[in-house]
Amino acid sequence: MxxxxxxxxxxxxxxxxxxxxxxxxxxxxxxxxxxxxxxxxxxxxxxxxxxxxxxxxxxxxxxxxxxxxxxxxxxxxxxxxxxxxxxxxxxxxxxxxxxxxxxxxxxxxxxxxxxxxxxxxxxxxxxxxxxxxxxxxxxxxxxxxxxxxxxxxxxxxxxxxxxxxxxxxxxxxxxxxxxxxxxxxxxxxxxxxxxxxxxxxxxxxxxxxxxxxxxxxxxxxxxxxxxxxxxxxxxxxxxxxxxxxxxxxxxxITPQEKADRQAKYYGFKKQIIDSLTGAGIDFKVNGPLKADALNHVLNLWFPGVSTYALQTNLDLAGFAISGGSACTAGSMEPSHVLTAMYGADSPRIAESIRISFGAFTTVMDIAQFIDALEKIVTRLRSKTH
Structure with a gap:
């Protein structure tokens, strides 16, 4: 794998x-x-x-x-x-x-x-x-x-x-x-x-x-x-x-390299968002979708799909993503960031994942990830309906 x-x-x-x-x-x-x-x-x-x-x-x-x-x-x-x-x-x-x-x-x-x-x-x-x-x-x-x-x-x-x-x-x-x-x-x-x-x-x-x-x-x-x-x-x-x-x-990391990375990562964000939208997947972006944001981070909410289930299934499929900060990954505490943004009762807190890109991430990586993500979300949702 x-x-x-x-x-x-x-x-x-x-x-x-x-x-x-x-x-x-x-x-x-x-x-x-x-x-x-x-x-x-x-x-x-x-x-x-x-x-x-x-x-x-x-x-x-x-x-x-x-x-x-x-x-x-x-x-x-x-x-x-x-x-x-x-x-x-x-x-x-x-x-x-x-x-x-x-x-x-x-x-x-x-x-x-x-x-x-x-x-x-x-x-x-x-x-x-x-x-x-x-x-x-x-x-x-x-x-x-x-x-x-x-x-x-x-x-x-x-x-x-x-x-x-x-x-x-x-x-x-x-x-x-x-x-x-x-x-x-x-x-x-x-x-x-x-x-x-x-x-x-x-x-x-x-x-x-x-x-x-x-x-x-x-x-x-x-x-x-x-x-x-x-x-x-x-x-x-x-x-x-x-x-x-x-x-x-x-x-x-030269000044040009910084600009290139920001542009590349924004492209990855759009690639994921456009593909999910085109496939009819129900999701929302947590946080800003702006070209001048920190574009290496994309946080997505998939209503009805638990963070733990989605993260685990993606891991089994060979994709490393996160449910939030790595410094709190070992605890059962909900994301304090999403809580501050949407309120303690928001379903987003337990149904969101963080995808983050790096210097070695490729367009092919993203394409493979999208394919797996769409299939896993669809499968997990079918089990809850």
């Missing part, structure tokens, strides 16, 4: 140049970058080059990039350390109801500590209202953390508009750009964000590595206590092979 991978929002397969770069690094430069001898200096050179590459990709300075174990650590660091550092200025934080768990769970922990968190609602496109944001922002607000693009439905938030609103406000502005990085042109200065989180494994890089952009002047103690790596901003021995692989993955 041929297995076709359509769960790229969860993680992506590593690109061969990335693997080659990491293998060479492991074989040739194994030194600890903090060591002062030749082996350490060679490894440190790799780290410096990576900082420069990552910084350039978002219009930042190399000194503003803090390497982390991934976006979860970056999000936790930005949120927890900002709250604790700035508690004397206020205890109000603004986020959204559809953030990744690595944002929502730190927020819940801070609420237990006495912080007041506003969770902005979203409409049926998964988008917040700037009017709601304006109403929530007050003199007590010390942090705003709003994702650039959503991992379950592909909706984008008005980050530049929020950044402009916060330009003269005391609140620090953080965005989780994990899903958007590698697809959208991101300039931290244009967006006016103070912090930004990224993970390498979403762009055909290795797992266990990411970064937190921290604008100059955004100061707080290291989230991890230990050594003085990353210029005292993130304790822990660095992983030069993963860092080198991350930088290589970034180099592979």
């Amino acid at each position: 041929t297995h076709i991978y359509l769960d790229n929002a969860a993680t992506t397969p590593m690109a061969k140049p990335v693997i080659d770069t990491m293998m060479a690094q492991m074989q040739q430069d194994f030194g600890n970058p903090s060591s002062t001898h030749w082996f350490g200096r060679e490894a440190h050179t790799v780290m410096d080059a990576a900082h420069a590459t990552l910084a350039k990709s978002i219009g930042a300075k190399p000194t503003e990039i803090v390497l982390t174990s991934g976006a979860t650590e970056a999000n936790n660091t930005a949120i927890m350390q900002t709250a604790h550092k700035r508690a004397s200025l206020g205890k109000h934080i603004i986020t959204t109801a559809i953030e990744h768990p690595s944002v929502l769970k730190p927020m819940a922990a801070l609420e237990q500590e006495g912080f007041n968190v506003t969770y902005l609602p979203v409409d049926e496109n998964g988008e917040i209202s700037l009017a709601d944001f304006d109403a929530a922002l007050d003199d007590d607000t010390i942090l705003v953390s709003i994702m650039l693009g959503n991992n379950e439905v592909g909706s984008r938030q008005p980050i530049a508009e929020i950044g402009a609103r916060l330009a003269d406000h005391q609140a620090w502005f953080h965005t989780d750009a994990t899903q958007a990085y590698g697809l959208l042109d991101i300039d931290v200065n244009a967006l006016k964000v103070d912090m930004l989180s990224v993970s390498a494994h979403k762009i055909n890089g290795p797992k266990g590595i990411g970064f937190l952009y921290r604008r100059e002047g955004i100061n707080f103690p290291s989230f991890l206590k230990g050594g003085e790596q990353e210029t005292k901003r993130r304790a822990g021995t660095e992983n030069p092979p993963a860092v080198a692989g991350f930088a290589e993955a970034v180099r592979l």
Whole structure:
């Protein structure tokens, strides 16, 4: 059986140049970058080059990039350390109801500590209202953390508009750009964000590595206590092979490549939607169907067909898709994103799947997937009528 991978929002397969770069690094430069001898200096050179590459990709300075174990650590660091550092200025934080768990769970922990968190609602496109944001922002607000693009439905938030609103406000502005990085042109200065989180494994890089952009002047103690790596901003021995692989993955995604991928993925969306419509399959799109959305994600509702049954049957047929965020896939909790968009009583919550495309997805993959999807949905529906 041929297995076709359509769960790229969860993680992506590593690109061969990335693997080659990491293998060479492991074989040739194994030194600890903090060591002062030749082996350490060679490894440190790799780290410096990576900082420069990552910084350039978002219009930042190399000194503003803090390497982390991934976006979860970056999000936790930005949120927890900002709250604790700035508690004397206020205890109000603004986020959204559809953030990744690595944002929502730190927020819940801070609420237990006495912080007041506003969770902005979203409409049926998964988008917040700037009017709601304006109403929530007050003199007590010390942090705003709003994702650039959503991992379950592909909706984008008005980050530049929020950044402009916060330009003269005391609140620090953080965005989780994990899903958007590698697809959208991101300039931290244009967006006016103070912090930004990224993970390498979403762009055909290795797992266990990411970064937190921290604008100059955004100061707080290291989230991890230990050594003085990353210029005292993130304790822990660095992983030069993963860092080198991350930088290589970034180099592979040129501005033209980003545009090409967005266009290709939008074409895949249309291919699936047009085929299902033509076949008379009853379905609805969850979230925005816009050319400027995060087009690698397509979330579909099939009324009367359970998420679990559809996902399981597609898996048995050789197709890897998802019912939502991979970080909550092991739980029985309904999608908090779809709940926020459509309400807790909506049947969409238990009858939707997420399809997500990647750099190696082909038109033939999509054609085979559509054929299997139409047959499986028709078969499952026939059993319930």
